[in-house]
Amino acid sequence: MDKELRIIISGGGTGGHIFPAVSIANALRRMRPEAKILFVGAEGRMEMQRVPAAGYKIKGLPIKGFDRRHLLKNVSVLCKLVKSLLMARRIIKDFRPMVAVGVGGYASGATLYECARMGIPCLIQEQNSYAGVTNKLLANRAKKICVAYEGMERFFPADRIIMTGNPVRQNILEEKGTPEEARRAFGLDEGKKTVLIVGGSLGARTMNRSVLEHLDVVKAHPEVQFIWQTGKYYYDSIRQKMSGKELPNLKVMDFIGNMGAAYRAADLVVSRAGASSISEFQLIGKPVILVPSPNVAEDHQRKNAMALVNRGAALYVEDAEAPEKLLDLAIRTVGDDGKLRQLGENVSKMGIKDSADIIAREVLKLINQ
DSSP, rough: OOOEEEEEEOOOHHHHHHHHHHHHHHHHHOOOTTTTEHHHTHHHHTTHHHHHHHTOOOEOOOOOOOSOOOGGHHHHHHHHHHHHHHHHHHHHHHHHHHHEEEEEHHHHHHHHHHHHTTTOOEEEESSSOOHHHHHHHGGGSSSSSEESSSEEEEEEEOOGGOOOOOOOHHHHOOSOHHOOOHHHHTTTTTTEEEEEEEEEOOOOHHHHHHTTHHHHHHHHHHHHEEEEEOOOOHHHHHHHHHHTOOTTTEEEESOOSHHHHHHHOOEEEEEEEOOHHHHHHHHHHHHHEEEEOOOSSHHHHHHHHHHHHHSSSEEOOOOGHHHHHHHHHHHHHHOOOOHHHHHHHHHHOOOOOTHHHHHHHHHHHHHHH
């Protein structure tokens, strides 16, 4: 009998799905160095670049999401779904996985559906407080469902749920440099208070506006410096608008590869309220101002944010109010050492450590069942 350990991990679309998936893979590799791990993602999506950069092989499916506004366009979506299911089945037959892990995103739907049909045990990991469509559809086919929030029985069979927390990017936990060293690496003044502004791996238009429309505020506070991740989608237009307006205390980047160093450099982070980001802030005890995205299912980012705000573990700004209020609040907060200390202490109390290891052990248990 073939005893070689082979595991498929599928999902992606955004950093919120990809980075936890890589963390799970890294944990599996630490526990079983001989394991062969194959990722399956969606063609043209972020995972097709990020996963190979993390040292893993990935296969792409042509799968797309349904267009709820333009129903006629879904004819081609259905064709791509059928093709993706056939391709997923072929990938599974060739790779012969012993277990499959899904982290959400279109590709995981096709991949884990076919794995379950072929009798391969499946585990899904849901990052958010409101379950995604793909994971809800897969729930009855999964042997185990790993979650990070209480009350997920609303979406999943209670007897399959395991509270694990969210895995986070390994480099964030392993970052050992001092804040001063991290600031130097970003070309910043090592002695200045530093604010990191991130709208997620794809960027966030409102948060970009909050900076772009108030460059005068940045200029008026040279004692504070900013690392601003715009997202690749917005980067070129922002650079054009800023031509001739560059500021020495504003570092503009499209994407930050080493987020661990960026967090280390920052005294305060301004971020969306995605589940993975929140888990990172909890584990490293980083003070944060949360700006929940209004464009998410069931307003789950607001629910994520309020879980912290209600415990004094984060500050909160409405998306609609961010362009006018966010930058001033960030500058006031980063200058208040007592507030920073309070936020950091409270948020660090909420983290669940070793989530990736906990999930990896559950994956390995499925192989032996």
